[in-house]
Amino acid sequence: MERSKKVEFIANTLQELYPDTHTFLEYQKDYELLFATILSAQATDKSVNEATSRLFKECPRLEDYNQENKALILDCIKKVGLGKSKCEYLIKTADILLKDYRGELPRDRKALMALPGVGYKTSGVVLAELYDDPFIPVDTHVFRVSHRLGLVNDKLTPEETEVALERLFKGKHSIHLHRQFILLGRNICLARNEKCDLCPLKEVCKYYSKKK
Ligand code: SF4
Known part of the structure; x- marks a missing residue:
């Protein structure tokens, strides 16, 4: 099958299979999505949602993520794994957001990636979920499926895979895909x-x- 037809077939079939999708992580505020996504590294969405259901209640403001609340934050997130590092990421990121961005998230991938604990995938998830920016972030599932389907070259890294997918599915609803x-x-x-x-x-x- 011609490549463009294959891409169209995959997009249409996925749409039939999963017509309605929603973000997997629960949040109310923009920075809470960023924090939940930081916490989701090497963790299941279920464990993150369980942790954040308490964390976001205990720490309802960005200002609450500070060294004084470190033990509380750590206790809330301990079950997601890598708790100590992730706790530091949240505290340092909150500090930068408050000092440099008036508590808002920068709508810029490079600026997001400069925040502690935020990599290429996390920044793409946040921007695509919040603003519908045209990113198809590549996690372990997206990587495996797109490679098995033969959509992208086997040797591509996750970042290169994202770029290739965005080119192939240009014009489609990226975060939905x-x-x-x-x-x-x-x-x-x-x-x-x-x-x-x-x-x-x-x-x-x-x-x-x-x-x-
Ligand atoms: S490897 Fe199997 S399950 Fe995965 S996309 Fe191909 S046919 Fe579907």
Whole structure:
């Protein structure tokens, strides 16, 4: 199948499978999405949502993320893993946001990536979720699914994969696609025991065609 037709087929099929998607992390304020995304590194969304349901109540203002509240913050987030580092990231990031950005989030990927604990993927998630900026952030599911489908070259890094996906799916609803790839990766294209027989994308999948 021609590449552009394959891309269209994948976008349409994902839309049929997952017509309505919502952010996986719970938050009310913009900086809370940033904090939840920082906490989600190497953690499940479920564990992050459990932690933040208490954290955001205990620390309702950006000013509450400070060294005096360190033990409290640590206690709230201890189950997500890497608690000590993530606690420091939240406190330092809150301090920078208050001092340099009047408590607002900068709408700029480089500026976000300069914040402690914020990498390429996290900055893309925040900007795409909050402002619909055209990013398709690549987590482990998006990486696996897009590589198995043969959408991008096997040797690309996650960052290069994101750029390639954004080029291929230009004009599509980026954050919606990001979530659809994740849902496919969680429900069908699992890391182990992928359910190819149930997958509506198998006719265009490179991995499946090699496996047959
Ligand atoms: S056919 Fe299999 S490997 Fe390909 S996308 Fe579907 S589940 Fe993943």
